[in-house]
Amino acid sequence: MSVLEISNLTIRFGGITALNEVTLRAGEWEIVGIIGPNGAGKTTLFNCITGFYQPTAGRVAYRGTDITGLPVHKRTALGIGRTFQNVGLVKNATVRENLATAQHLQVSYDPWAGIAGGPTTFGEERRIRERSHLILELLDLRHVGEERVADLPYGVLKKVEIAAVLATDPDLLLLDEPGSGMGPEEATALGDTLLELRQQFGLSIVMIDHHVPLVTRVSDYVYCLNFGEVLAEGKPDDVRRHPEVARAYLGTEPETEPEPAPEPVPGPEPDTTPTLVGGAL
């Protein structure tokens, strides 16, 4: 059974059709990448999956159940966790406090028990601390655990955002541009981390990113959106080499020169795919 199944999803804002008949699925333990030029409809798709937007037509199903009409909080309770393109954290709190806050949304004891204290409360609090610890460890964030979010550089913030969503114990993780603001080395490390998180927490992941090398490396399947429609889909390398995909990316930034090609790497078959701007195919 698919974890996520989107069928013929259409959403219009006045005269703009942001998504047109989009059909997409993510299987159990799959990492699905979504690429596409600016304005292609990627974030709108996430907003329809999470319930921030109601589609004009079409269906969103989660583990076989139609959730198209469900409000945001009910989808979150089902296990759909999402990061935002512009980091959404409590800036004046520390990283560890942010993780604890995210988990307190899920605690099983009632507020009065929390005030009075007691074995259930202490057990739950210990579980929260342990989970925070594990997440910080896995994301290599332990050294910033006691730092204020406001004092962190952007690349670290993006990881803290993932950590905060993981703290809510999602089953399906939607990541909106987790690699933005990262250099190639950081993005490679992030890719390794995502693969490990999937393993550790048994997650299915849908990830939007302009950093195409990151998407193609970690994804099992990739969709390329353009003008609200699925332009190409398939195995990462097939989508990366799809002529329409290259055209769509180049078409968005005609005035920008592609980066110079890297020195050929000695080996049986060097990759001759052109490098494109803003995320590089």
Ligand SMILES: Nc1ncnc2c1ncn2[C@@H]1O[C@H](COP(=O)(O)OP(=O)(O)OP(=O)(O)O)[C@@H](O)[C@H]1O
């Ligand atoms: N609430 C809204 N009201 C009106 N138009 C909207 C709204 N949300 C999205 N759009 C429009 O829908 C289209 C798709 O936008 P969206 O943000 O989903 O693209 P994107 O692929 O995520 O782009 P980017 O890579 O720049 O984030 C754009 O034309 C955008 O202006």
